[in-house]
Amino acid sequence: MRFVLELGRIAAFTADVARAVVTPPPRLGAFVAELFNIGVLSLLIICVSGAAVGMVLGLQGYNTLVRFGAEESLGAVVGLSLIRELGPVLTALLTTGRAGSATTAEIGTMVATEQLDGLRMLAIDPVHLVVAPKALAMIAAMPLLSALFIVCGLAGGYVVGVALMGVDAGNYVSSLQNAVDFRDDVLGSVLKACVFGVLVGLISTFRGYTCQPTSAGVAAATTSTVVVGSVSVLLFDYIITALWGV
Amino acid sequence: MSRGAVPLQETPVAFERVTMHFGTRPVLVDFSCEFPGNRISVVLGGSGAGKTTILRLIGGLIQPQHGRIWVAGTNVVGLSERQLYEVRRKLGMMFQGGALLNSLTVYENLAFPLREHTRLSEREIADRVHATLAAVGLRGVDHLLPGELSGGMVKRAALARAILRDPQILLCDEPFSGLDPISVKRIEALLRRINQERGITMIVSSHHIPSTMRMAHHVVLLWDHKAIQGTPQELAASPDPQIADFFNEEVHEEGVREPQHTPVQRW
């Protein structure tokens, strides 16, 4: 029962955000600032994690492939796992923990200190001014960060596979090029990242916007963003993969 | 008290049989009162009596379970958010904690509502903002963030933002809480001057009896989920000993009781 109520509230909130996005005047300045914020907040963690995951994939992939004498297709293994699955999913999980929780805490603090009510009393819609640009920036940032993660991962796999394990550089790149299909793999990857962006953007802003106006309320909302955000990313990953075979 | 002849729609602000619960907890029960035009009304009550609730109801930030609330001729109960924005253009509100946007400087906090709602040039906006800041006695704080201001300065900046667009009705939530006695007198004088110069209808929530006795034209005392209205003198001379005590005790013990009465802030 409470779950159904909650779903209804999220739906109404989503409609509010969508309406705010198309209502003039567009908040371009706020959107760009938020995009920059989320990007900068997540840049380091995405690059480091991407490289690390790529290196692990390179090592594991090599050790498995070498048993079948197929180590020249290491590029394909690393590339496909990163592009189809690990890139978008891990990016979404990391972004939830870093930028999503920050978004919730920021909006929640504005609720607790009555800043959003202050805006309402000035006849300014806080969803329009504060919430929508943050949600939109999260949606826009996710595919970009995911692409960055994948690029760092490919580089990490290259370093381990080619420099450390001695796979031929040409083989690594050409097997990668041959295996990856633009429509199926790359577009699918972007689609996943966009869906995750919508999920994390809406969950983190919703949690902040509806949090209890106390410091404990802000803390609870921030935790909830990380938990609910991560779980729904994983659930939707399965659903997308099952439906579209990405 | 004897304004019964005027229809409620024509009073600047009036509550008509309002009931407000939070969950099962009643705050206002069948609550009626009026706030006369061009006057300073003080909403008086202990901590948790519902002072903030009353101001938030007037602004339409929360909706009651029953009753009607007349604000500048419109019943704000049941209005959509869009309709409420029309009513709120006539209101200014100074929040208990200031509610300034923490990420913007003081200047930007005042300038951006003007950019949102008027077609003034940047120059005219700057003039208006500086004139208003000067009116509340703030100078040289343009580039400071709200977090860098003292408590009294935050109250002044919040007051400046509330009167910036010349509201018909000014709502002030606890303008004196957390201030030293000298700042209390200054803010009090400021509110009186704004009321006299601009003829704004003011509704001030407070638990500070001495300043209420000095500045209020009309008092709404929150008592047992209901309103007891009158001039400060009428209430202090109330035949009900509990009510008379509420006034007189605090007048005598001012300074001793004051610190304990600092309200629990929402954050």
Ligand SMILES: Nc1ncnc2c1ncn2[C@@H]1O[C@H](COP(=O)(O)OP(=O)(O)OP(=O)(O)O)[C@@H](O)[C@H]1O
């Ligand atoms: N959002 C809310 N949810 C639940 N209860 C609330 C909420 N807002 C206020 N209350 C309750 O309503 C009552 C009145 O609160 P209100 O903030 O109006 O008091 P107040 O008179 O302004 O007190 P103070 O002097 O401490 O500011 C309190 O008992 C409070 O617990």
Ligand SMILES: [Mg+2]
């Ligand atoms: Mg209060």
